[in-house]
Amino acid sequence: MVTVSHAYTPAEAAAVSEIAIKSVHNAIDKRIVANRPSSTEGRALTEEDLLRLKLWYGVGSILSAERRKRLFDTIDENPGADTVRADDYLIIDVARAREQLAARAEALREAEKLIQSVKGVVGGEPVFKGTRVPVRTIAAMKAQGASTEEIVEGYPSLTGRMVELADIWTAAHPVRGRPRKLSELGLKVKSEKRLRLGNERLPQSSD
Incomplete structure (x- = not known):
């Protein structure tokens, strides 16, 4: 019987290993x-x-699929090795990969402690503890290019670390169904000003 020190869902595994959840399945x-x-x-x-x-x-x-399988066999045979030779020209830094995974796993655990869903608070949407700020809203703002500093300025109840953790938590907990509108969450849009994206041209005035 295999002893599981920590069990990850496919979504959590995707978030920690930084690959698509479809690839995990x-x-x-x-x-x-x-x-x-x-x-x-x-x-x-x-x-x-x-x-x-x-x-x-x-x-x-x-590496081909067959060579990758042989790589895994070598890792299994040398569980404590920091590096593993994949072929005559390629050496895999296994220790570095483990460090990256451990850091992201710790970040996810930290995020879980800072986020909660409370019935009656923002429609039950996951929010940062002690605030009414939805985590997915912050992740969406970051995806649209907002910096951590800009978000903290707009939401002073958040810390920079909270903002940083929004991405990995959201990736580990993908929303199902249609995303809810801000109005459905009891929130208001602070500004309706349109932002110019890339090389998009703003409409010219007819005056």
Whole structure:
């Protein structure tokens, strides 16, 4: 029986390993990682599964599927190795990959402690504790190009660290169905000013 030190859902695994959730399910279906049943999400992944995901897709453009499988065999045979030779010319920095995964896993755990859903508060949307600021709203603002400093200035109840953690938490908890409008959450749009994106030209005045 496999001992699971921490079980990740496919969405959490995708967020921590920085790959698409579709790729995670594809890896499970193709038995690149083991399919361990979970009592809550149907599928559970371990830290070692996350390492396999990161390496499988990280070196996919360099190594064939067969060579990647041999790479995993070598890692399994040398669990304490910092580096593993994939072929005569390629050495994989396994220790660095583990460090990156550990840092993102810790960030996700930190985010979980700072975020909550409370019935009657912003329609039950996940918010940062002690605020009424929806986490997904902050993640969307960042995706549209807003900096951490700009967001904190607009939402002084947030810290810079809260803003930084919005992305990984949102990735680990993808919303299902149609995204809710701000008005449905009891929020108001502070500004309707249109922002110019890229090379888009603003409409010329007819005066």
